[in-house]
Amino acid sequence: MRPGPSPCSDRSPPGSYPNQETPMNDHRRLGRDLDLFASDPLSGAGLPLWLPAGAAARHAVEEYLRELERRAGYQHVHTPPLGRRDLFDRSGHLGYFADDMFPPMRLGADEFVLRPALCPHHALVYRARGRSYRELPLRVAELGGMYRAERSGVLGGLSRVRAISLNDAHNFCVPEQVGAEVAEILGLIRAAHAALGVRAAGFRLSLRGPGEKYVGDEEQWRRAEDLLRGALAGIDHTEAPGEAAFYGPKIDIQVRDVAGREFTLSTVQLDFDKPERFDLSYVDAGGARRRPVMVHRSLVGSMERLFAYLVEEHAGAFPAWYAPVQVVVLPLDDRQAGPAADFARDCVHAGLRAEVDGAGSLGARIRDAARRRIPYVAVVGPREAAEGRVSLRQRDGRRLDPLPGSAALDLVTAAARPPLG
Incomplete structure (x- = not known):
């Protein structure tokens, strides 16, 4: 049996729909x-190309997540x-996770590996210098690339890929801070x-199962599982023995795709x-060297x-703040092209994603905007242009x-603002 996936893994349902037509959504x-x-x-x-609209x-979304994290002290x-x-x-990945990794690449005397997770590098970030208890919790975040050697038969669309861009973070804290840290992470999620x-x-507490695929001692696992149970107190959840990562239990927040299949989106x-493997430490108030706890999380x-x-979930009609195009400006005919372009330029300068569409009949252009799920259509006719x-x-x-x-610009800008409070 293969080890459980890494805590910030990208396990999701296979991309195919056997014996049924692909759902419209x-x-x-x-x-x-x-x-x-x-x-x-x-x-x-398994290596999709993000086109301009998707990008x-x-x-x-990436900018929103970075700002949300920045405000939370990351x-x-x-x-x-x-x-x-x-x-x-x-890190243990080659010993416990090798089936999911691309083979090493030799360069001179060294062998290099495409990483299957970001946590080893974040451990190196922590140990780049000495740490004091006064710095903790230290919250290190990155939207970074990692790679999984997925079999071709399970690849599909964006749900199962080989090159992964993960919203990831590792929070280093003293043991007494773990409960508050996990609670704050759940709030961010x-x-x-x-x-x-x-x-x-639903929420799932993924626990260790039988077998020898898990690292660490019994006391470490008991402490970690009890801490996560405490964080889920009052939250309806299920327990799933055997679904833990090879080095720790986790809270998984599950979602369902359009076919009703459940998979993990967020995790703690x-x-x-x-911290043991990388000899991570901090100096406590008494001057003694202590081990931090490492909390993996992906929002x-x-x-x-x-x-x-x-x-x-949105059938392509994203909320206005991350819609690919937030407003399209439609001149009634060529005589309003100048005012339409001026309004579009004002939108762009205000931080909106805007464009002008002047080709074809007005009705056809409005229908095309609806097909593209654009939140706002701004029509400029002779009267609007004059006034x-x-x-x-x-x-x-x-x-x-x-x-x-x-006023129209203010209205669209307010509706398209990321909800950061």
Whole structure:
């Protein structure tokens, strides 16, 4: 039996729908229809290409997550997506997780490995210098790349890929801080889910099972499992023996895809093992050297899995703040092209994603905006152009009375602002 996946892993359902037609809201169908992402044999299976529309939505979500984390005291880092084989020997991944990893690459006397997780590099960030208890908790975050050697038969769309961009963080704290730290992480997960429109299907406490695939001693596991049970007090959840990572138990927040299949989106894990393996320490108030606890967490999992879910959950009609195009400006004819371009330029300068569409009949352009799930359509006809106004149509079909350009801009900007409070 293979070890349980890494705590910040990207396990998700296979991409195929055997013996049934692909649902209309399947993210692969919508991804093609809305030009969000594509695949190409020259790139390779499980290596999707994010097209401009998909990349715009993804960038908006990434910026939101970084700001949410920054406000919560996280410090962001950049670490390389590969490292020497020795790093992953030290972390335990090669010993317990090798089936999920690409084979090592030899360069001179060294062997390098594409990382299957970010935690080994974040352990190196922690030990880059000495640490005091006064610095803890230290929250290190990164939206970084990692790689999994998935079999071609389970790959599909964005839900199961080989190159993964993970919203990841590792919080280093003293043992007495663990309960508060996990509670705060769960609060951040709830905030991110609410902002993105994620509906959790349930909470799962993933525990150690029988066998020898788990590292660490009995007391470490008991402490970690008890701490996570305490964090879930009052929260309806299930327990799943055998679903823990090889080095610690975890809280998994589950969601369901359009076919009703459940998978993990967000996760929190306690780890007493990595601090031992990497000889991590801090100096306590009495001057003694102590081991920190390492808390792995991902608020929304990988960008690939997240968007596979979001595309299906919203049927491509993302909330305005991360819609690929937030407003499209439609001149009635060529005579309003100048004022339409001016309003679009004002939108762009205000931080909105806006464009002008002047080709074809107005009706056809409005229908195309609806097909693309654009939240706002701004129509500029002769009267609007003469009065410096625009007529806004919302995605749900509602029409607003013509507004001065500045008022229309304020309205769209407020609606398209990320919900950070």
